[in-house]
Amino acid sequence: MSQPSLPTRDSHVAVLAFPFGTHAAPLLAVTRRLASASPSTVFSFFNTTKSNASLFSSSDDEADRPTNIRVHNIPDGVLEGYVFTGRPQEVIELFLDAAPDHFRREIAVAETEVGLKMKCMLTDAFFWFAADMATEMKASWVAFWTGGPNSLTAHLYTDLIRETINIKEVDERMEESLGFISGMEKIRVRDAPEGVVFGELDSVFANMLHKMGLVLPLATAVFINSFEELDPTLTNNLRSKFKRYLNIGPLALLSQRETIVHYPNGCLAWIEKRSPASVAYISFGTVMTPPPGELAAIAEGLESSKVPFVWSLKEKDMVQLPKGFLDRTRDQGIVVPWAPQVELLKHEATGVFVTHCGWNSVLESVSGGVPMICRPFFGDQRLNGRAVEVVWEIGMTITNGVFTKDGFEKCLDRVLVQDDGKKMKGNVKKLKELAHEAVYAKGTSVENFKVLLDAVVNI
Known part of the structure; x- marks a missing residue:
């Protein structure tokens, strides 16, 4: 070097x-x-x-x-x-x-x-x-x-x-x-x-x-x-x-390097066509991936709910998706091996972030004003998920700690549609404003x- x-x-x-x-x-x-x-x-x-x-x-x-x-x-x-x-x-x-x-x-x-x-x-x-x-x-x-x-x-x-x-x-x-x-x-x-x-x-x-x-x-x-x-x-x-x-x-708000570049996979072009606060962005970071049964449950919950989605999922894990899922949801969502997370969370069309609750991801969601559905795995992720749900009240933890089709559907409905979700959105918007004030x-x-x-x- x-x-x-x-x-x-x-x-x-x-x-x-x-x-x-x-x-x-x-x-x-x-x-x-x-x-x-x-x-x-x-x-x-x-x-x-x-x-x-x-x-x-x-x-x-x-x-x-x-x-x-x-x-x-x-x-x-x-x-x-x-x-x-x-x-x-x-x-x-x-x-x-x-x-x-x-x-x-x-x-x-x-x-x-x-x-x-x-x-x-x-x-x-x-x-x-x-x-x-x-x-x-x-x-x-x-x-x-x-x-x-x-x-x-x-x-x-x-x-x-x-x-x-x-x-x-x-x-x-x-x-x-x-x-x-x-x-x-x-x-x-x-x-x-x-x-x-x-x-x-x-x-x-x-x-x-x-x-x-x-x-x-x-x-x-x-x-x-x-x-x-x-x-x-x-x-x-x-x-x-x-x-x-x-x-x-938040460091994501302080990057001195230009981040708006041409990204592969077409995520940003795709999300530009969606309604405000309607899209579920799903990513579990670079280290963890939910087990195959939970990946299938996420896919089934998305398909059944009809919620538009961007799902960042490693290529090797895409084989765990239900047969025909990608074809059936072609107009509903996009599954990509990598996504520009900070840019997606800043976009007005993103309505919920489905996350493992790693600290960087939580802070990027707060900085973008996006409520969360949390599925922690290990380390500090449970602590972060608990803070999201009961301290800041800007999201919720997945029912019983694991994805099921019905449980995930209910979470999506609660955050994107119900009054609970509107309260979460209001709370995270206030934190977003404080985050931006802190770095300017x-x-x-x-x-x-x-x-x-x-x-x-x-x-």
Whole structure:
């Protein structure tokens, strides 16, 4: 990967990306903004070869990169000839075991190339070991939590939750509130991410997040892709726990790169012909896909309801659709292997987003003013779905947690037609307005970004 020539430089920042899921892309987006705002700072971006290849997939991506961002590949921790055992999260475990040494080695290379020691480590919050690395390097540590404030709170208060909800009794206490934590009054034990108080408490992921929650208060700053007005109580709680807690989003509203381009698949041309607030947009992110029975139920519910739809579904999963579904619904909807999500959620014709409730998706739906039908799978998705349904009242969770034809039809009717849905639409419209205010002029996220910039480059 070609490197730009070095600009005039007065400081050097190490950016450490987590190369799985949708973590690296938002960290790169923030790094781009910081680099543009501080052209005399060199940002060395460390990520695995595979993840970097997906982030910088074309010459356009490289050409758009600010000249003071230098990209470095680090090994993924999988040794040549390694035979996978099939353990869940094995690839993540291998990466995390090797990451501290790989990061140290490549940081030393970058410092030699640039001729400046690192003054700041800007990392994914998952990297609890960055606290020790920053101390060794006499650098500051600034951490990016890519989820929402509710999941960050759950991991920060893991020990308190475990002390209050006896792990041996957790099955009987699933419906109890986490109201002993400010801002979590409407969140139940069952909504917590796996590894906090139930599930595999000693898994690689659970241990990583527990360690993270213990060391994050040491960071110079913790920032998040959200806006203060979305959850003021949690914002105030988290401010009390960190030296600096900064909401700088929604990032989807702040992208400096032009996003209105020619998209394949014809989604935007198709949706232009639909009535306002009539279309169901369906997507479950890049990691999860509902099981075959639920994919069939979604298809049957759509066909029976006659609701217009755009469905983003990987090509390999399209074989699970009922026979003849695509032909029978040709005039009703469109199924594509990829869709421009942010653009679709901004479009006035989109009336509901059927989602897994990953944080980026939830925030993009809020930013577009679109209510949600939630089908969470794992991690923070249940927490986010619960907040959508009972905290912000801007959507609903699918009946009994899984798609059935009749259940999905009822959800579509409730959100798109019934008075309940009109209330959801009104609530999400108010949040949309607050989100847009946060990122314009002297909005809270704009002001917080200035504080973040100062924490990263003015050490």
